[in-house]
């Protein structure tokens with residue numbers, strides 16, 4: 013099974029800061045079997061490909077439009093990303109759902125657009141705090157997965173990376189316990205099996221939500237936790253690089 017550490021920079025960094033962070037990450041390789049991705053803001057994607065391309069780090073976007081091109085002011089199409097050498101794209105992040113009104117149906121269309129142009133979707137799902145407290149977290153995540161992905165065939169779903177991001181843990185300093193993470197990851201894999209059959213066993217499922225060097229070893233030890241989608245800690249080179257090493261060690265000893 014692949015192990016992935018992906019950094020979601022969100023709307024952070026200026027050009028010089030971005031270059032410094034990219035150079036520090038690239039210089040910390042080789043990554044010994046861990047796939048490392050960075051997802052900087054759109055203006056820095058070209059620069060990111062130039063700085064880390066060929067150094068074992070892949071570049072991802074944080075969002076895309078479902079249409080290839082057209083009169084959609086302010087949007088970015090998948091063919092544009094592809095033409096820059098961007099290899100993957102985060103879709104369905106809870107901040108996109110919460111602040112920009114993205115629904116599972118919209119997210120599903122973005123996943124399809126990415127697959128059509130051979131970019132890897134990093135599909136995010138996860139429940140709100142009230143949903144976990146109310147005990148509906150499994151239903152919520154199942155609905156997200158099935159609504160967004162049921163239009164795809166098993167071979168297409170097999171090309172995804174899925175990120176479980178409990179919304180109550182994102183940027184809050186609260187994280188799921190290793191048991192909560194593994195339990196939900198196993199559930200997600202079982203749901204993916206309903207959609208994609210045995211191919212689901214090879215789909216990386218990343219944990220996201222206040223994952224830091226001091227809590228990552230326990231989280232990454234879960235059998236169905238195949239790495240992390242990292243927000244805040246991906247902005248600090250030492251922390252991000254430490255997370256790559258922790259993921260490598262967790263999977264070596266598994």
Ligand code: PEP
Pocket residue numbers: 020177181182183184185220221222223241242243244245
């Ligand atoms: C994220 O937004 O994808 C995320 C996991 O953020 P943080 O690590 O800061 O909680």
